[in-house]
Amino acid sequence: MQALDGIRVLDIGGTVATGYLGKLFADHGATVIDVEPVEGFETRRLQPYVPDAEPGEQSAMHRWLSTNKKSTTLPVDRLIDAADVLVTSQPAQELEAMGITTSALARRAPNLVWSSVTWFGLDGPYSRFAGSDAVVHSLAGMVRGIGRPDRPPMLPTGYQAQVIGGLTAFIGTMAQVLAREFGNADGLIRLDTSILEANLCFTEVGAVAGYGQHFVGKRLGVNRFPPTYPLGVFPCKDGWIGITVLTPAQWHAFCALLDLDALALVPQYQTALGRLEAAYEIEPAFAPRLLQWSAIELFHRAQAARIPLALVPTMAELLDVDQFSSRGAFANVTHDDDASLTAPVVPFRLYGSAGLANGHSPRLGAHDGEFA
Numbered sequence: 001m002q003a004l005d006g007i008r009v010l011d012i013g014g015t016v017a018t019g020y021l022g023k024l025f026a027d028h029g030a031t032v033i034d035v036e037p038v039e040g041f042e043t044r045r046l047q048p049y050v051p052d053a054e055p056g057e058q059s060a061m062h063r064w065l066s067t068n069k070k071s072t073t074l075p076v077d078r079l080i081d082a083a084d085v086l087v088t089s090q091p092a093q094e095l096e097a098m099g100i101t102t103s104a105l106a107r108r109a110p111n112l113v114w115s116s117v118t119w120f121g122l123d124g125p126y127s128r129f130a131g132s133d134a135v136v137h138s139l140a141g142m143v144r145g146i147g148r149p150d151r152p153p154m155l156p157t158g159y160q161a162q163v164i165g166g167l168t169a170f171i172g173t174m175a176q177v178l179a180r181e182f183g184n185a186d187g188l189i190r191l192d193t194s195i196l197e198a199n200l201c202f203t204e205v206g207a208v209a210g211y212g213q214h215f216v217g218k219r220l221g222v223n224r225f226p227p228t229y230p231l232g233v234f235p236c237k238d239g240w241i242g243i244t245v246l247t248p249a250q251w252h253a254f255c256a257l258l259d260l261d262a263l264a265l266v267p268q269y270q271t272a273l274g275r276l277e278a279a280y281e282i283e284p285a286f287a288p289r290l291l292q293w294s295a296i297e298l299f300h301r302a303q304a305a306r307i308p309l310a311l312v313p314t315m316a317e318l319l320d321v322d323q324f325s326s327r328g329a330f331a332n333v334t335h336d337d338d339a340s341l342t343a344p345v346v347p348f349r350l351y352g353s354a355g356l357a358n359g360h361s362p363r364l365g366a367h368d369g370e371f372a
């Protein structure tokens with residue numbers, strides 16, 4: 001038995017956000033059915049691709065999102081009666097054309113949890129706007145201060161904003177599922193998750209202060225994060241090291257680590273803000289010293305001196321990080337074409353009934369016969 005055995009979830013949204021919401025259900029035992037159009041969900045066309053895979057089956061991102069799920073191209077109308085959860089991302093007009101309305105669902109599935117995950121929510125000033133992960137990161141105040149002053153800000157790549165939206169929607173949806181299991185709620189419930197609002201948990205203090213005080217901070221450059229300095233990721237002889245030096249004790253220990261004792265005694269450098277104002281003087285002094293050691297050497301030397309330095313693995317090194325390996329943070333995703341890829345598992349553990357560590361990803365329409 002797994003924690004969510006017996007729960008049936010239909011996903012007709014077909015986005016990274018709804019896919020991740022469904023993955024959290026599926027990897028803990030729920031029956032999650034991707035109800036796809038005949039051409040498949042849009043996620044089936046997202047990069048990166050699995051080499052030599054056939055069209056419609058090549059997206060590694062989709063394979064990860066769809067582990068332990070079922071796929072059908074049958075109409076959602078055939079499946080809705082037996083569902084506990086319906087996950088959507090479409091606007092109301094598109095759902096109405098599919099026969100999905102509050103009144104229709106209340107008749108056919110009166111205890112359904114209807115969970116909608118969209119960029120900006122179902123109503124409000126942004127509700128009709130198009131969105132993207134980059135737009136959400138920007139609106140959440142996470143982008144403007146990152147990068148060189150003479151160039152546009154640096155944008156994160158990938159689908160992190162949608163993953164956070166899917167995780168947030170899972171929490172709310174799971175709460176309603178549990179409420180029904182415990183007899184504390186009944187009737188159709190519709191949940192509305194805004195991916196933007198979910199990502200506001202990452203909003204920097206500077207962005208909030210700018211909104212309240214109408215002060216727009218300057219973009220100071222790479223590895224410049226007011227008011228702390230040094231703070232950022234720097235190259236070493238072999239690899240990369242993450243540095244956070246905040247307190248006077250940390251600053252003095254950091255200088256001693258790199259044989260820069262004279263630098264430690266400069267009066268202006270005794271505060272983080274003072275060091276930030278002098279970053280273009282300080283960095284040329286310490287950055288070359290980092291190149292004398294490998295990242296692992298610096299990491300262990302810093303630990304002994306109680307300096308908060310962190311190893312920063314590259315993508316090529318990520319799977320071999322010892323703590324990730326010992327905790328089983330990555331596992332294989334398989335497919336009918338025998339190709340296998342390694343990807344992160346779900347971000348939490350239930351000790352009484354552990355979730356599945358990824359699993360099998362179905363082909364488009366693989367379960368049509370099961371639900372026909």
